[in-house]
Amino acid sequence: KQEVTQIPAALSVPEGENLVLNCSFTDSAIYNLQWFRQDPGKGLTSLLLIQSSQREQTSGRLNASLDKSSGRSTLYIAASQPGDSATYLCAASIQGAQKLVFGQGTRLTINP
Amino acid sequence: GAGVSQTPSNKVTEKGKYVELRCDPISGHTALYWYRQSLGQGPEFLIYFQGTGAADDSGLPNDRFFAVRPEGSVSTLKIQRTERGDSAVYLCASSLIGTSGVNEQFFGPGTRLTVL
Numbered sequence: 001k002q003e004v005t006q007i008p009a010a011l012s013v014p015e016g017e018n019l020v021l022n023c024s025f026t027d028s029a030i031y032n033l034q035w036f037r038q039d040p041g042k043g044l045t046s047l048l049l050i051q052s053s054q055r056e057q058t059s060g061r062l063n064a065s066l067d068k069s070s071g072r073s074t075l076y077i078a079a080s081q082p083g084d085s086a087t088y089l090c091a092a093s094i095q096g097a098q099k100l101v102f103g104q105g106t107r108l109t110i111n112p
Numbered sequence: 113g114a115g116v117s118q119t120p121s122n123k124v125t126e127k128g129k130y131v132e133l134r135c136d137p138i139s140g141h142t143a144l145y146w147y148r149q150s151l152g153q154g155p156e157f158l159i160y161f162q163g164t165g166a167a168d169d170s171g172l173p174n175d176r177f178f179a180v181r182p183e184g185s186v187s188t189l190k191i192q193r194t195e196r197g198d199s200a201v202y203l204c205a206s207s208l209i210g211t212s213g214v215n216e217q218f219f220g221p222g223t224r225l226t227v228l
Contacts, residue, residue, distance in 0.1 A: 004154075032215055043116075043203060044155070044219040051214060089154055098143060098207075098215055099168060102154030 002027040002094050006103035014111050015082060021075040021106050023090035028068045034100065035064050035075050036089045044089065048075070052095075080110045114138075116220035118204050124226045125194055133189040133223045137206030144187050145205040145217060146179055155203055161187060162209075194227045201225070 003026045013019055025033075030052050036044040048057045048064040050073070056065040063076040073090055087107045091100035117136040125131050137144050143162055147155035157171040161181045169179075176194075181187040191198055201224050205217040 034216065036219075043221040044205075046216060046218060049214065049216045091154070093215065097168065098160050098162075098209070099145065099157040099171070100147075100155075100217060101157070102147075104152070104154045 002030075002092055002101045004090060004092055004101050004103040006088075006090060006106050008106060009104065010107040010109070012109040012111060013080060015080060017080050018076070018078050019080055019108075021077070021088050021090075021108070023073040023075070023103055025071050025073070025092045025101075027092075027094050028071060029095045030066075030068055031093045031095050031097075033064075033066050033073050033090065033092050035062075035073075036091065038087045038089060038105070047088075082110045082112050084108065085110045116204055116206050116218055118202075118220040118223050120223060121221065122224045122226075124228065126228050127194060127196060129194050129227075131191050131194055131225065133191075133202050133225070135187045135189070135204030135206075135220060137185065137187070137204070138208075138218055141206035141208045141218075142184070143207045143209055143215070143217075144181060145207075146187070146189050147203040147205065149201045149203055149222070151200075158189070191225075194225075196227050199225055199227045 034049045035047045050066040061078040087105040089105045091102040146158040149155040160168040164184045176192045201222040203222045205219045207217045
């Protein structure tokens with residue numbers, strides 16, 4: 001059974017810093033790993049998707065990596081801005097299943 | 113429409129009542145998913161449709177929960193004899209599963225269900 005963990009649950013950093021959010025998963029037979037952003041009271045916005053054959057994906061100031069052997073993914077945010085404040089969720093699907101298994105999220109606050 | 117839409121955005125009901133939640137997926141997306149999110153938690157999978165059929169309903173908590181997608185587009189999640197523990201945000205997602213196997217799921221804004 002795939003389990004996904006995100007640590008820390010909350011993170012507060014000053015504006016302009018580079019930061020890394022962590023995601024770990026138990027089943028290395030991962031198919032896709034997807035990072036989402038969720039603003040308070042809103043749905044999920046897809047940020048990046050990494051296929052099992054890939055090591056990383058980049059979009060603007062965001063870079064996500066995947067290491068199946070260690071069961072880890074990271075989301076790197078460069079030059080953080082107050083508008084980046086949100087909850088970030090990672091989710092994994094495993095081979096043969098389309099459903100996503102989510103972590104509990106990291107609530108990120110960027111202080112001006 | 114441009115994205116996944118869900119109605120209603122909020123639903124307040126009394127314990128024991130029946131509710132229906134609706135999801136309109138992105139046009140052309142063959143796969144549709146329902147998830148449930150409790151406060152402070154990540155979403156939990158409920159059911160997945162490929163076309164009109166439920167390909168995986170392993171996440172439905174009990175037989176009070178049922179979902180349909182009769183024409184392979186719009187889906188309705190139905191909850192009978194609601195309980196206070198059913199209170200949560202119900203999220204719908206859709207995707208187009210490509211030949212490469214990429215399955216990027218796009219989520220709607222959710223329906224906040226409150227059972228009094």
